[in-house]
Amino acid sequence: MDRNSSHMMAGSTQTAPAISETEMRSGGPTAVSQLRVPRGFWLPFLIILGLLVALYFRVGIKLVVDWYNIADYSHGFLVPLFSLFLLWDKRHKIAATPIQPSWAGLPLVVFGLITLVFGIYGVDLFTSRVSFVILTIGLVWIFFGKAILREVLFPILVLLLAIPFPAIIFNQITFPLQLLASRLASAVLPLMGVPVLQEGNVIQLPVMKLEVAEACSGIRSLMSLFTLAVFYGYFLEKSTSRRIILALASIPIAVAANVARIVGTGLCVQYWDPNKALGFFHEFSGWVMFVVSLCCLYLVHRVMSLIAPATKEAA
Amino acid sequence: MKSPRFWTIALLMLVTLGLLLHRRDADNVPHSLPLSMMPLTIDGMNARDFPLDDETLTVLGKGDFLNRLYVPQTGSSDIAPVSLFIGYFATQRTGQTIHSPQHCLPGAGWTFESSRYTNIADINGKPFNVGEYIINNGESRQFVIYWYQAHGRSVANEYRAKAYMLADAIRYNRTDGALVRVITPISGTETVDAARARAVRFTGLMTPYLPQFIPN
Numbered sequence: 001m002d003r004n005s006s007h008m009m010a011g012s013t014q015t016a017p018a019i020s021e022t023e024m025r026s027g028g029p030t031a032v033s034q035l036r037v038p039r040g041f042w043l044p045f046l047i048i049l050g051l052l053v054a055l056y057f058r059v060g061i062k063l064v065v066d067w068y069n070i071a072d073y074s075h076g077f078l079v080p081l082f083s084l085f086l087l088w089d090k091r092h093k094i095a096a097t098p099i100q101p102s103w104a105g106l107p108l109v110v111f112g113l114i115t116l117v118f119g120i121y122g123v124d125l126f127t128s129r130v131s132f133v134i135l136t137i138g139l140v141w142i143f144f145g146k147a148i149l150r151e152v153l154f155p156i157l158v159l160l161l162a163i164p165f166p167a168i169i170f171n172q173i174t175f176p177l178q179l180l181a182s183r184l185a186s187a188v189l190p191l192m193g194v195p196v197l198q199e200g201n202v203i204q205l206p207v208m209k210l211e212v213a214e215a216c217s218g219i220r221s222l223m224s225l226f227t228l229a230v231f232y233g234y235f236l237e238k239s240t241s242r243r244i245i246l247a248l249a250s251i252p253i254a255v256a257a258n259v260a261r262i263v264g265t266g267l268c269v270q271y272w273d274p275n276k277a278l279g280f281f282h283e284f285s286g287w288v289m290f291v292v293s294l295c296c297l298y299l300v301h302r303v304m305s306l307i308a309p310a311t312k313e314a315a
Numbered sequence: 316m317k318s319p320r321f322w323t324i325a326l327l328m329l330v331t332l333g334l335l336l337h338r339r340d341a342d343n344v345p346h347s348l349p350l351s352m353m354p355l356t357i358d359g360m361n362a363r364d365f366p367l368d369d370e371t372l373t374v375l376g377k378g379d380f381l382n383r384l385y386v387p388q389t390g391s392s393d394i395a396p397v398s399l400f401i402g403y404f405a406t407q408r409t410g411q412t413i414h415s416p417q418h419c420l421p422g423a424g425w426t427f428e429s430s431r432y433t434n435i436a437d438i439n440g441k442p443f444n445v446g447e448y449i450i451n452n453g454e455s456r457q458f459v460i461y462w463y464q465a466h467g468r469s470v471a472n473e474y475r476a477k478a479y480m481l482a483d484a485i486r487y488n489r490t491d492g493a494l495v496r497v498i499t500p501i502s503g504t505e506t507v508d509a510a511r512a513r514a515v516r517f518t519g520l521m522t523p524y525l526p527q528f529i530p531n
Contacts, residue, residue: 044321051328055335066410101320109324113331120335122481123342123490125410142320167412168477175418199424199452217374217418 048139055116059128066125066164072220075227079162082231086155097147105141105149112138129163161227167217174218181219181255182212185262192263194270203262205269208278212262219258225250225293232297242304246297253296257289342406343488345530350381350401353528358520360385360397376411378404379528385517395500395510397517403493403529407480413494415473416448416461425450425457432471435460437519445518446471449507456501458510460518465492467531493529497521 067076087094112135119128136156141149178201186198197204201212229250233243268277355362363384372380381401387394402413421427428449434442448459462469463476466483470476476492484490497518501510 044318044325047325048321048328051325051332054332055328058340101318103320106323109327113327117331117334118481118485121338121485123408123484124481139324142324164410168415168473171415171418175421179421201422202424217422 056132063129070164072224073164075224076162079159083155083158087152090151094148094151097151099148100145101143102145105138108134108138109142126166133159165223171218174222177255178218181258185259188263189266192267194266205266207269207274210265219254221289222254225254228293229297246301249300253293256296257292260292342408342490344405344491347530348527350379350403350528353381353524357385358517360387375402375414378402395502398498400496401493405491407490413463413492416496420450424452435515435518437522439523443469443522444471457498458501458514459498460514461496463492464495464525464529
């Protein structure tokens with residue numbers, strides 16, 4: 001993460017001048033009059049960047065380890081790349097935005113640093129990780145001003161998707177969804193000739209017991225699906241409101257995919273081979289789930305376009 | 316380089332870095348005895364251990380767990396058994412936290428019939444903040460008492476427990492803590508109050524042993 005974060009910083013705080021320089025060299029048409037780079041311009045930024053890396057070195061390593069180890073957050077590796085892509089995509093617009101350093105960003109910087117200290121001293125991973133986003137926003141604001149911040153805010157906020165949610169809150173949201181999926185699947189299976197007995201997230205099939213998710217957790221893949229929906233919406237949809245709808249659609253889709261997973265397993269047990277059913281069940285928690293969700297997203301997107309055809313500018 | 320903004324920020328970040336380096340990257344973990352040394356006889360009932368399977372242990376994470384049934388001795392068959400579960404984590408630094416029964420029990424098919432926070436006193440008169448719950452899964456009902464125990468403090472609410480964990484991590488650099496859960500069945504022939512009395516009496520006799528396993 002800190003390597004990414006330094007890239008991230010390089011992206012967020014240095015894009016403007018970096019671009020402006022290349023623009024100047026290539027004789028780009030953008031307005032660069034207000035972007036003359038004085039001598040020694042880079043040194044302060046390198047120092048700030050170095051400090052940032054030093055501050056987040058441990059936090060970053062632990063975060064990358066978590067991405068690697070926690071299956072539900074393996075999408076974390078993609079998020080910084082996506083964020084960088086967004087910055088690169090907007091590079092001309094950022095370059096054309098005037099730099100107006102402003103003290104107004106100071107409170108955010110201070111708040112970010114306090115949050116970091118609190119997170120480290122209070123041993124709360126989430127707090128210390130979120131502080132990076134707060135601090136980055138503050139730094140951009142104070143050194144480059146509000147106009148540039150407005151341009152890079154979304155790419156910075158996207159980084160939040162890579163931060164594992166505190167279990168205490170995440171379960172509150174996802175656990176009811178998991179129970180709902182178990183209930184729906186148990187309602188559907190008998191209609192297809194598979195008798196079931198459902199107790200919470202434990203589903204008793206005629207020959208075996210299915211423990212949907214670990215007994216205590218909710219739909220753990222929700223964060224990955226949500227991230228997928230954000231990416232999808234960004235690349236395949238132009239209007240903000242529709243992107244938000246697509247992102248939110250990931251919640252019912254997560255439930256639907258889980259229902260499909262349980263029902264599919266039940267059908268395997270009943271009509272095919274109980275031993276292979278468990279394989280299916282576990283396989284389905286991985287990439288198949290992902291593909292099914294992507295198809296669902298596509299369908300939702302299509303339905304959206306049918307109900308309200310995109311206007312010309314959003315086409 | 317002369318920008319006051321730069322110097323202000325650089326200074327703030329340096330101070331923060333100093334604060335971070337000042338804090339070691341390890342918890343104070345006070346010495347504690349393994350939970351398996353919990354007395355085998357409590358309230359005239361004898362313990363039967365039920366080791367947790369590997370899958371459950373994976374979910375629970377790196378801690379010390381006790382999963383026991385205290386069964387009335389023969390001849391006193393008119394009383395139901397009491398189940399005791401304790402999960403102790405020496406450190407919660409790595410992001411693993413205590414699982415709340417609020418999710419585990421419904422996940423296993425139990426629904427919460429009623430819940431309330433209350434105080435119970437152990438045999439030495441020491442008060443404990445606990446949550447009392449009645450759960451059922453259709454045919455059977457159980458009376459549950461559970462709370463979070465850390466550094467000599469008992470807390471029933473998981474959010475408050477989390478807040479105390481943050482505060483204690485900052486103050487004492489400790490993130491150890493435990494969940495204590497006592498369950499007894501409410502048989503068809505007895506009142507809820509009778510089951511509650513049994514659970515409370517057991518809890519009151521058991522808690523004086525806790526500090527050896529869950530340091531104050």
